[in-house]
Amino acid sequence: xxxxxxxxxxxxxxxxxxxxxxxxxxxxxxxxxxxxxxxxxxxxxxxxxxxxxxxxxxxxxxxx
Numbered sequence: 001x002x003x004x005x006x007x008x009x010x011x012x013x014x015x016x017x018x019x020x021x022x023x024x025x026x027x028x029x030x031x032x033x034x035x036x037x038x039x040x041x042x043x044x045x046x047x048x049x050x051x052x053x054x055x056x057x058x059x060x061x062x063x064x
Contacts, residue, residue, distance in 0.1 A: 008022035020026070041048035041055070049055075 006021035006023075009019035010022045012018075012020045012024075012026045014026075043049075
């Protein structure tokens, strides 16, 4: 795998991720975004789609 052109790398603190450029910061998504628990609107309601709100379905993964 090619690493690109960064001069130095460091471990990010997540073993499976590999190394990241030394100047990058590692942050939890909950520190960057506001995550609200709710539901995506029904796909059969066209009034809820193609508007200004970007809909996303969060995926929770538990590493044990």
